[in-house]
Amino acid sequence: xxxxxxxxxxxxxxxxxxxxxxxxxxxxxxxxxxxxxxxxxxxxxxxxxxxxxxxxxxxxxxxxxxxxxxxxxxxxxxxxxxxxxxxxxxxxxxxxxxxxxxxxxxxxxxxxxxxxxxxxxxxxxxxxxxxxxxxxxxxxxxxxxxxxxxxxxxxxxxxxxxxxxxxxxxxxxxxxxxxxxxxxxxxxxxxxxxxxxxxxxxxxxxxxxxxxxxxxxxxxxxxxxxxxxxxxxxxxxxxxxxxxxxxxxxxxxxxxxxxxxxxxxxxxxxxxxxxxxxxxxxxxxxxxxxxxxxxxxxxxxxxxxxxxxxxxxxxxx
Numbered sequence: 001x002x003x004x005x006x007x008x009x010x011x012x013x014x015x016x017x018x019x020x021x022x023x024x025x026x027x028x029x030x031x032x033x034x035x036x037x038x039x040x041x042x043x044x045x046x047x048x049x050x051x052x053x054x055x056x057x058x059x060x061x062x063x064x065x066x067x068x069x070x071x072x073x074x075x076x077x078x079x080x081x082x083x084x085x086x087x088x089x090x091x092x093x094x095x096x097x098x099x100x101x102x103x104x105x106x107x108x109x110x111x112x113x114x115x116x117x118x119x120x121x122x123x124x125x126x127x128x129x130x131x132x133x134x135x136x137x138x139x140x141x142x143x144x145x146x147x148x149x150x151x152x153x154x155x156x157x158x159x160x161x162x163x164x165x166x167x168x169x170x171x172x173x174x175x176x177x178x179x180x181x182x183x184x185x186x187x188x189x190x191x192x193x194x195x196x197x198x199x200x201x202x203x204x205x206x207x208x209x210x211x212x213x214x215x216x217x218x219x220x221x222x223x224x225x226x227x228x229x230x231x232x233x234x235x236x237x238x239x240x241x242x243x244x245x246x247x248x249x250x251x252x253x254x255x256x257x258x259x260x261x262x263x264x265x266x267x268x269x270x271x272x273x274x275x276x277x278x279x280x281x282x283x284x285x286x287x288x289x290x291x292x293x294x295x296x297x298x299x300x301x302x303x304x305x306x307x308x309x310x311x312x313x314x315x316x317x
Contacts, residue, residue, distance in 0.1 A: 001057040003265075003294040011061045011254040012054045014047060016078060018259045020067040022096055023132035024118075026159055026194050030132055040260045042276075044074065048081045050257055050275060053287050055087035059255075063092040063116075067259070070099040076106045083111025092116065094157070097142030098134050104145040115146050116155040121165050122172060130164065147179075155182045155239070162188075162203035169211035176236030184226050184239035205240035212238065225251070255290055263290035271295070 002008055018036050020028065042050070051062055062082050069075055083091045093107070094116040119139055121127050127136035146154055158165070158172050165172075169185070176183045185208045188194060188201060205227075209215055215229035218237055226239030256264040261276035263286070273290040275283060 001288060001291050003291055007251070007253055007294065008058065009253055009255055009291045009294070010059055011063070012051065012059045013063045013065055013254055013256045014051065014082075015065050015067065015257065015259045016047065016069045016075065017041065017067045017072040019071050020096075021071055021098060022068065022134040024096075024120075025130055025132070026161070026188060027192075029193065036260050040276075042257075042259060042261050044078050044081055046261070047078065047257075048085065049279060049283065050261075050287070051082050051088065052085050053283050054255070055085050056284070057288055057291065060087065061090040061092065062088055063094060065094045068096055068099070069093055070095055070103065076103060076110045079107055079112050080110040090114070094118065095142070096131070096134060096139060097146070098138035100142030101138070101145040104142065104149040104151070108149040108151060112151075114153055114155075115151050116157055117143055117146070118157050118159075119143075119172075120158050120161065121168055123168070126165065130161070152180055153182065154180075155184055157184050157186055159186050159188055160203040160205065160207065162200045164201070166203055166207060166211075169208050173208065173212045173215075173231075173238050176238055177231070177234045179236050181236040182226075182228070182239050183236065184241055186241040187244040189243050202244065204245050205242045206245075208238065208240060252294070255287075255294070263287060265290050265294040269295055 018033065018041070023030055023032060051059075064075075064079065064082070066072070072078070079091060079093075082088060090113045091111055092114045093112055095118070097115075097117045097119070117139070120130050122136070124136040127134060127139070143154070143156075156172075156175060160166070172185075173183050175181050185205055187205055188203065190197075190202070194201070209229075212231065214231045215238055216231070218228040218230045226241045229238045229240070231238070257275065258264065261274065262272040263275055264272055271293065273286050273293075275286055278286055
């Protein structure tokens with residue numbers, strides 16, 4: 001299904017929980033966010049029905065997000081349920097990987113196609129400072145388990161944090177030297193508490209090219225929202241995601257559904273379509289309306305914060 005601007009919407013990001021075992025400084029407050037009531041969180045059956053409706057309207061890729069999706073009990077079963085939906089060709093997951101090692105093989109067997117792993121530093125003390133509760137060793141163990149389980153093309157997502165991790169841009173990029181990883185650097189966005197952060201925290205993605213000058217543009221056709229680069233002799237790639245300095249809204253093909261059943265046509269818009277309690281043709285019409293009402297672009301920049309009232313952890317990124 002196409003939106004009002006002719007974009008073919010084929011990608012659904014589905015938040016399966018508002019909970020997370022970490023408290024990343026750019027994602028949620030140290031105390032966390034108000035927990036949803038159990039009865040307000042979508043059941044697996046409701047999620048599967050939403051995915052089925054989205055697939056009937058042209059969605060082919062589903063990404064499970066959170067919070068942290070691995071804290072949701074029965075997540076392997078949900079992966080299997082989503083993978084079984086007719087029309088769904090790819091089921092991915094974004095995770096901090098700290099809980100991944102014990103379940104990586106099961107997720108792969110259930111039909112999970114690919115993983116995105118959030119990793120903003122390779123320094124243990126700094127990892128603890130950024131995540132407030134996480135352990136770098138657990139995240140690296142999760143990455144290793146993913147590789148052993150047969151996952152390939154794993155993406156490592158690193159948020160650029162000026163004055164915090166900018167001295168690690170080369171070491172992080174070099175994770176792609178000897179593996180098929182795609183290490184993606186994401187510009188920090190003024191959402192939630194970040195909107196009041198000092199300007200020096202917002203590091204442009206070009207800082208990566210200065211830190212690793214041997215990077216050259218790679219095949220643009222496979223980049224999605226990221227501009228891909230390679231370095232001579234490296235197996236993997238480096239991606240730059242520029243929501244602040246280079247808008248990619250014109251190619252946006254995604255919608256989002258929150259754990260409490262709200263369809264967000266745009267990450268940075270306050271607009272939401274309530275899907276709770278809907279089924280059948282009512283649900284089809286609501287999802288179609290959400291797709292049709294996708295805005296042409298976000299209006300976020302250094303002078304204008306994101307318009308969404310939710311924290312990033314409540315949307316799923």
